[in-house]
Amino acid sequence: MKNTSRKTDVYWNPITETLPLEQLQELQIKKFKRILKWAYEKSKFHRKLYQEAGLKPGDIKTLEDVAKVPKVEKAMMRDIQRKDPFPYGDALCVPLEEVTEFRQTSGTTGLPVYQPDTWQDWEWWSECWSYILYSQGYRKTDRVFLPFGYNIFVAFWAGHYAAEKIGCEVIPGGVLDTEARILKIQELRATAMMATPTYVLGMADTARKKLGIDPPRDLTIRKITCAGEPGASIPATKKRMEEAWGAKVYDHVGATEIGAWGYECEEQPGGLHINEAMFLVQLEDIETGEIIEEPGRKGKIIITALDRIAQPCIRFDSKDVAEWATDPCPCGRTFRIIRGGVVGRADDITKIKGVLIAPSAIEEVVRSVKGLSNEFEVVVTKKGDLDDITLKIELLPEEEKNRETVLTQLKDQLRLKTNLGYNIEIHPFNSLPRYEVKAKRFKDLRKHE
């Protein structure tokens, strides 16, 4: 595949990132067989899972055979970890003393899942992130600021180590509060930053309102890598972030139990490349379970981390939903693209008034309407037998005079893009919840009724 962009030196590994598709698939099946054999031999949980399915590692010969391997879900991991041996149960594939890193999932979908990693797995994490950051232009000349808590969630830990690996200067902004972080960015002239979209917008807001700092004019951040929420792949949210900072904003996708598997390159092709040298991603039709190869059809992401050894991630049902893009990227990478990134979660995509909708579709509309603040909330309830959807918004103070125009535009766009009618509630500016790191703006109360 040709690199048709004007840029050279864009690949962390030009060999794997431009491998022809046929050879990439050969690599994937070779590595899948290897990790499957590893898990079968080293872990009672995996061996039992495969034996109950009547499967031995040698049965898997082609990529088509991979679909025969039973899937693993998060709930299974929770169950395993409640049993001995403490603390990881029998999915662990290395002696406990080889585990050097403990992290856990955020617990938003249930009890947190523990994630053990060996030092080799930890190097692997930073290797995955090196592919990401290098593709986004991070180089030795960058001074990278990390405004995150350096805590029990994997978050940007591997981003820190990858930036170091690339040769950047890394500034850990852990303990500082938001204002102190902004001032440190200014003081040290940091050129790049990593944060959740919610925090990116929040920092810009704080900079302007509390410090009188205009990020595009007064700060030197020119690239931002996002993680943790879909925002950077939602065009309107990306645009807001880029305008707020005067910087390019790039998305990436990963998970504690999977790894950092997808990324937006400098070309910003309207989707995320999958690191297909290190991950095997299959899209599965949500209803039929059929593997989807063609673009334009949404499916659930079933993913294998091909080199992760302590607690392997093999055919993990991520519950994320995506579709393949049609066009290759000008960057020349043969790594396929999921169009628009992760477009929703299978357990978030829901039917409201008979219409299938992902929360990200509503975010795209709200954030594209000029005159509305960054915050909003969606509440779905039932009134008798009928679904009812309320959208809570804030008008920017300076847009009060344009209230009717803004509302009309919002309603029209919502109808056009989501095919639904909403009760719209306008709340006073600054009254809706503000989130520090990750937002919870979509509340489906029907589940609790």
Add this chain to the structure above:
Amino acid sequence: MDRRQIGKIDTRIKVIKKAAQELKALSRRVPAVDRNAARILASVKMLEINISDVKDLL
């Protein structure tokens, strides 16, 4: 980068791996050597992922 150069890199990776494994085997009473050799081997694995795994497919 052509296949020959990749082959050369892979050969060097194998040399480093062998040396680190030997270091580890010799280092039982010197944790400083044992643990640093373990880290070298982890980095070698990253070189293998990037080069050795792909070499025979080119």
